[in-house]
Amino acid sequence: MKTLRQRYIRDRIMVSLLIISTIIVLLPLLIIIFYVFVNGISALSWDFFTQELGSPGRAMQGRPTGLVHTIIGTLVVDSLALIFAVPIGIGAGIMLSEFPDHRLNPTLRVMNDTLNGMPAVLKGLLAFVLIVKPMGTFSGIAGGVALAFVMLPIVARSTESALMSIPWSIREAGLAIGLPRWRVINSTIIPAARFGLVTGMLIAFARAAGEAAPLLFTSFGNNYLSNHWTGMIFGPVDTLPQRLYSLAISPYSHWHEMGWAAAIVLLGFVIFSFLVARIATRQKFYT
Amino acid sequence: MEPDIVRENNTLKQTTTEHNKSFTDESEIRMQTRNLSVHYGSAIGVQDVTLPVYNNKVTALIGPSGCGKTTYLRALNRMHDLTRGTIVSGEVLLDGKNIYDPSIDPVIIRRRVGMVFQKPTPFPTMSIFDNVVAGLKLVGIRNKNLLNDVNERALRQAALFDEVKDRLDKPATSLSGGQQQRLSIARALAVEPEVLLMDEPTSSLDPQSTNRIEELIHTLKEQVTIIIVTHNMQQAGRVSDQTAFFYVGNLVETGETKTIFTNPKESRTEDYISGRFG
């Protein structure tokens, strides 16, 4: 009877330790959210969401200033990144999953893993060399490409994973009724894996949305909103992570406050993307 | 109680009814293999199998695990094309033509030689209707009337129509295991194959569903030629007209089912059938 009691107590201790560990892990997240919120809430105003930044003088003189161009710029650059990364990433994922015996695959896998492990700043450098130098200017496209390099390996990996989770027998069933290979993939496998694919895209998006380093010398930044939408694509454009950095190291206190506010928006953006991804995976299951 | 009596020259002759009409007639061969071998690298799947399969008859392939019967079956509709490193040699003749001829498109072969697998695999994102007509819809045939007709025909052939006719738009995964397997059969039949390959189709089903599918095979053979792999000998006895016994990659014996089960020629066949091994 004594040992039963001991085991019971030990069990309870273990569970408590697990709970404590979980809390320790979650604590930094909660601290960040709290800190950012407390510091930045004061700068969140109507102006914040409708005005451009302008020169430091604006803030010092109390004239309306805000980060509308940054928010729009972030959306533009991130969308461009998605447009570049998704087709290529999904294509690579299909290649890896559906044609496992293909000669190219080992090379593809190595390249993907390397790209995944490369520091984001180097990806920015790659985009600088490939896009900025030839164009002669910083641009939204360059930023999009840099972020695409960040997204690509994630999309490819998760696509491969999602497709591999579909039992091989479905492919055989499709082939056995006389469907060509690509038809089987398009019409039976991809629809079945669609939630996994979307999740992968959303996670890649959320990851890339938070990257600042690659944007520093590709999209570079802009204190003003372009007159024409092409200006945002072919010229320098402001994005939240990069602007946050600039505001933080500036000497102006009002800009510091706006930096915190930008942090709130960025955090909200990233958390929102992850939440949507989570909800997407919770829907329809098939047996 | 009138017997078939024929008077010929004052003698009483008893005519037998059509039992035991031999089907080993050359002209009745639908599919056959000649010296078919399948290797995975150095491992041998099946070796040098020459076996005819007769039109509108059920041929059962039996043998212990690993004897190569499934490997053999999958060579008949070029499923081995998918796995690199599998070498198929010899000939598989469908209506006299070798299906491994380089000029022949395997996709077309797979429409003529359909396959049903051990686990029912309905396409998970499609309704019952879409599953049945997948072989047509996914290659571009959109004519609603045609699809409806094919759907009904195939489901009736698979003895499933009456059970699902009121819920054709429901997901295919809402059916029971036995129903899903019949759905897989309907799907295979929708493209009107000449031969239907069945790889242990009732292994994952309960006895009642198994019985239904066996009855189904009995009526189906009038429309398609059936080759069935089964590890259940009694099923082979109940269902087939011709039985082929495989052992360690070789075809040991083949013949009319009732002969194999009452008087097999090879002692290995007899041992397997009486349950002395495997």
Next chain:
Amino acid sequence: MRAAFNIHLADLQQDLFTMAEMVTTAVNKSITALKNRDMEGARQIKSDDIFINNKRWEIEEKCISLIATQQPVATDLRELIAVQNIITELERMGDYASGIAGIVLKLGDVPLVKPLIDIPRMAEMAVEMLNRSLKAYAERDDKSARLICEQDDHIDELYHQVYRELLSIMIENPKTITTSTYLIWVSHNLERIADRVTNICERIIFLVTGEMVENVAKYE
């Protein structure tokens, strides 16, 4: 696979009835040949016996196949076993009819020592018993089957009667011994035929109830 099995079974029973028809024909013809002293007819009956034998093997082979490939149990199994036993009995009956035909040939033109009254009656009763037993088999009627067994006693009585009559004829007139003996053999064959029918009835009872009953004759 019940549908397929039932078809085979129905086929088998049809074959059984066919064989029974062949046997009744043979018995009736043999007595007719005896009455008419028809040598040609008798020869025909003897040579036709081979068809009865072949039919028996054909049906037996089918039974074995069905058992091997369909694994029948319970009633289905008893069905097949019953068929197998009945055809054996029928085949023996065919042999008896052939035996009677053989005696017709042996008797030749020799005048019969007594008018044929009881012997044809025995034949009639035996054939009637056989037909009734087949009807009982078709209808799975074990009660009728039991009643038929009782009729066997009548034939036994007739047999003993014929035997005593012929015996006294033989004692009176030793020259008639050969002919009388032949006639005794004929009636003996008919009595055996009736006995075989009771065996068939026992099989029918077994088929319907699962019980094995042994019919005890009044006269031993």
